[in-house]
Amino acid sequence: MKRNLYRILGVFIFFSLFLFQPNYILAQTDQTQRIAEYAEDNQLCFSCHGQANYYYQNDWMGKKVKERMNPYFIVDSVEYYQSNHWKFSCRDCHSADYGEFPHSGQLRMEPKFACLDCHAGDEQYAKFNFEQIEEDFHKSVHSSKHSEDFTCWMCHNPHSYKINARTNENMADFIQYDNEICLTCHADISKYQLLTTMENPNVLVTHNWLPNQVLHFKKVRCIECHTQINDNTLVAHNVRPKEEAIKLCVVCHSKESRLLASLYKYQFTNERSITGFSNEAMLEESYVIGANRNYYLNVISIGLFVLVFLGLCIHAFLRIIIKH
Amino acid sequence: MSEKIYLYPVWIRLWHWFNAILCLLLIFTGISMQYSDPALPLIRFDWSVSIHNIAGIILVLSYICFFLGNFLTPNGRQYFLRKGIVKNLIMQARYYAFGIFKGENPPFPITKEHKFNPLQKFSYIFVMYVTIPLVVLTGIMILYPEFLVIDFFGNKALHITHIIHVIMGFIVSLFLIVHIYFCTIGHTPLSNFKGMINGYHEIH
Numbered sequence: 001m002k003r004n005l006y007r008i009l010g011v012f013i014f015f016s017l018f019l020f021q022p023n024y025i026l027a028q029t030d031q032t033q034r035i036a037e038y039a040e041d042n043q044l045c046f047s048c049h050g051q052a053n054y055y056y057q058n059d060w061m062g063k064k065v066k067e068r069m070n071p072y073f074i075v076d077s078v079e080y081y082q083s084n085h086w087k088f089s090c091r092d093c094h095s096a097d098y099g100e101f102p103h104s105g106q107l108r109m110e111p112k113f114a115c116l117d118c119h120a121g122d123e124q125y126a127k128f129n130f131e132q133i134e135e136d137f138h139k140s141v142h143s144s145k146h147s148e149d150f151t152c153w154m155c156h157n158p159h160s161y162k163i164n165a166r167t168n169e170n171m172a173d174f175i176q177y178d179n180e181i182c183l184t185c186h187a188d189i190s191k192y193q194l195l196t197t198m199e200n201p202n203v204l205v206t207h208n209w210l211p212n213q214v215l216h217f218k219k220v221r222c223i224e225c226h227t228q229i230n231d232n233t234l235v236a237h238n239v240r241p242k243e244e245a246i247k248l249c250v251v252c253h254s255k256e257s258r259l260l261a262s263l264y265k266y267q268f269t270n271e272r273s274i275t276g277f278s279n280e281a282m283l284e285e286s287y288v289i290g291a292n293r294n295y296y297l298n299v300i301s302i303g304l305f306v307l308v309f310l311g312l313c314i315h316a317f318l319r320i321i322i323k324h
Numbered sequence: 325m326s327e328k329i330y331l332y333p334v335w336i337r338l339w340h341w342f343n344a345i346l347c348l349l350l351i352f353t354g355i356s357m358q359y360s361d362p363a364l365p366l367i368r369f370d371w372s373v374s375i376h377n378i379a380g381i382i383l384v385l386s387y388i389c390f391f392l393g394n395f396l397t398p399n400g401r402q403y404f405l406r407k408g409i410v411k412n413l414i415m416q417a418r419y420y421a422f423g424i425f426k427g428e429n430p431p432f433p434i435t436k437e438h439k440f441n442p443l444q445k446f447s448y449i450f451v452m453y454v455t456i457p458l459v460v461l462t463g464i465m466i467l468y469p470e471f472l473v474i475d476f477f478g479n480k481a482l483h484i485t486h487i488i489h490v491i492m493g494f495i496v497s498l499f500l501i502v503h504i505y506f507c508t509i510g511h512t513p514l515s516n517f518k519g520m521i522n523g524y525h526e527i528h
Contacts, residue, residue, distance in 0.1 A: 211373045215469055249369035250362045287483040290360035290369070294487070301494050308498055312505045315420075319509075322425050 036081060038089035045090045045098070046077045056102055079160040093158070115152045129233050136230055136238040146195050155181045165235070175221050175263075182222040209247070219286045220263055224252070229261050236262060253290035328524040331439050335393055337520055343386050349379040351497050358490060380463045387456055402439050403449055412442035424509070434525060444506075451499050455492050462489035 036042065048054035051069060058065040080086060091098060095110050119130040137143050142150045164174035183203070185191045192200040210216050225246040227236035251258045332340075353376040356366040367375070394400035406412065415431045420443070423431075432441040440448060465471055465485045510516040511526035519525045 209370075211370070211377075212469070248362070249373070250360045250365065253357070253369055254360045254362055256362075287486045289357050289486070292483070292486075293358065297487075297491070304494075304498065308501060312502070316505070316508075318425055 036086055036088075038087075038092075039081075042077075042080075042090050046075065046080075048101075049073055049075050050077045075159045083158075083160050083162045085158055085161075112153075113158075115156070127234075132230060132232045133235075133237050136228075136233065136236065140227075140237060140239040141241045142239050149195055154185070172218060175219065178221045178223070179217065206242075220252075220259065224259060224262050227262075229258070231261070234265060250290065253288060255291060255293065257288060257291035259288065259291065327527040329434075329436055329527065330523055331434070331436065331525040332520060332523045333397075333399075334523070335389075335397075336399065337523060339386065339390055339393065340520055343383070343390070346379050346383045346386060347496060347500060349375055350383065351493065351500070353379070354490075354493050355497075377467060380460075380467065383456075384460055384464070387460055390452065403445065403453070405445065405449070406442070409442060409446070413446060416441050416443040420506075420509075434527070439525075447499065447502075451496065455495050455499070459489060459492040459496060462486075462492065 048069065052074065053066055054069050055064050055066050057063075085093075093113050095107055097104055097107055116130055116134055119125045119128070120134075121131075137152070142154070164177050185195075186200065186203055189200045192198075204213070207213055207216075223236055223239070226239055226242075228238040228240055228244075229236045230238065246252075246258070353367055353372040356372045357369060357376065359366075360369050360372075366372075394403065412432070419428060419431050430441065432438065434441070462485045466482070466489060469482060507516040507520075508514075510519075515526045
């Protein structure tokens with residue numbers, strides 16, 4: 001009888017393990033099935049600009065010559081078709097004259113589009129408030145210290161950038177994606193020194209003061225502490241000098257956590273959830289001490305504390321008046 | 325002149341006061357972090373984190389000392405429950421609720437063999453062998469989150485661990501208040517406190 005009971009319990013525990021397994025199977029996005037209207041046309045460009053080397057017929061030498069592609073002109077076609085701009089033909093943004101090969105030398109003078117050339121004043125993009133983003137960007141240390149050298153493209157490569165926060169259900173993924181944008185320069189001296197002669201500080205050393213550094217790097221984005229939040233934009237772009245970075249823990253670790261206006265801006269609602277947790281949106285991915293309090297647990301604990309304290313006071317009072 | 329019996333050897337007294345200081349540090353810094361407010365900081369958050377972490381690690385070592393001390397010395401027998409525990413608990417509770425005010429003698433007088441009355445024994449066992457191990461275990465998991473059983477609980481692992489840690493911490497806080505109050509029930513209100521300093525218990 002007892003053995004049977006153990007067997008039943010064993011089977012129950014075994015199947016429970018399956019019930020508790022997290023859902024690792026990510027929903028397949030349509031990204032893998034994207035077939036761009038201009039894919040064939042674009043493939044002509046990718047045949048050279050998607051490779052480390054390219055070939056051309058050198059009429060002077062009368063033979064086919066192999067040349068190395070400038071690394072800044074290489075576009076990863078896989079990344080491109082996963083990016084926000086995947087629907088575009090290369091020649092929507094670059095001159096139609098690029099259709100001719102070898103390209104004309106004149107095309108080197110072609111001005112590059114800036115983000116607002118397409119995104120400004122368009123109702124379709126009104127919710128992103130690109131005009132405000134640009135204004136904030138110009139106030140940022142990136143723009144003010146490096147003037148025109150620093151453009152939107154430094155962080156948002158038009159050939160690969162994709163919005164994440166609103167579309168990626170896996171928060172860890174989009175935090176990593178966003179942080180890698182910063183680390184592309186701040187953890188790579190060769191890129192960092194394209195814009196400055198300053199020594200690139202070691203991010204791990206400069207953040208030594210942060211308790212549980214690895215967890216912080218995984219759970220929040222650099223911009224949470226290094227930007228000034230603007231309520232009119234979904235993502236803060238006013239990157240402040242390092243002296244102005246937030247180092248006060250309670251700014252995030254409190255009920256009115258700053259994370260609600262930044263990282264959790266998309267999920268945030270003012271209402272307390274049915275489970276009683278404040279700022280429950282955070283609980284999907286983490287637990288922020290000070291920001292995630294449970295209303296019911298608070299009420300029960302305060303109630304118990306008051307009852308115990310009152311009980312002891314009455315007991316002490318009776319002991320004193322009975323003088324025992 | 326009251327009768328005195330030697331109840332608390334040096335190692336227990338040292339461990340007790342050391343443990344008391346650690347628990348107070350952990351409770352105050354824990355409350356400060358859990359209810360952190362930029363407008364009303366009890367203790368600076370980063371200080372709280374550091375103090376809580378260091379005190380927590382020392383508490384683990386202190387608990388190992390307590391466990392080994394009770395395992396290797398006869399003091400461990402004080403935590404064995406006697407038969408008829410429910411009846412004894414009710415008798416002791418009745419004494420504290422009514423008998424004490426009528427001048428009755430305690431139903432379980434303190435002796436060298438039985439240092440704790442049934443209520444003390446029950447609460448000490450609950451705190452030292454259930455609450456503290458849980459608070460220590462969850463504390464270690466929070467301090468080293470990579471050891472969390474994420475595969476089993478998914479993203480909620482950190483959340484569940486924190487909730488258990490906070491609830492256990494609250495139970496320890498309540499225990500501390502009740503423990504301090506009941507220590508005033510002795511030969512004089514301060515005699516039990518003195519006993520934990522000089523090792524001698526004054527018979528009530």
